Amino acid sequence: MFDQKGQIRIIESFLAIAVVFSAVLVSVTFPSSPDLSKQKSLSSMGTQALVKLDTNGTLGSLILQSNWASIRTALNILLPMGVSFNLTVYDEAGYAVNSEAVQNSNLLGRDAVSVHYVCATRSQAVEFFVIRLQLAWAG
Secondary structure (H helix, E strand, C coil), X not given: CCCHXXXXXXXXXXHHXXXXXXXXXXXXXXXXXXXXXXXXXXXXXXXHHHHHHXXXXXXXHHHHCCCHHHHHHHHHHHCCCCEEEEEEEECCCXXXXXXXXXXXXXXXXXXXXXXXXXXXXXXXXXXXXXXXXXXXXXX
8 A cells, every 4th residue: 555665765854854953953052162253352452452551661660660550550441341350560580579469350260361471671770571461351
């Protein structure tokens, strides 16, 4: 009565549909890769902020004066709203120079990007500092 080949083809097509459907479900449930463009833009913004702050040796003189509040204020102005930062200044020997935290919020639990910048003072005795600026999107 019924053709055996036709029934097998129908069962085969239902199995193929089930395999495709399950593959789509599995691919949707896995998280996507982190957005690298946001990290690159954070890195670029951080570098630009440090370069702008170091214009005419301003950053070096603020570090020599230990004027951490002015550095924090300048970074709050130079970086866009919604960006959290933490800045640490290291001397030539690799020891942290800043005695207080230079940050606008806590970066714990966030995907942070680190920017390193070398700064030199414009005094008679030239001193070098390595600045590590960590950035993350707030929220």
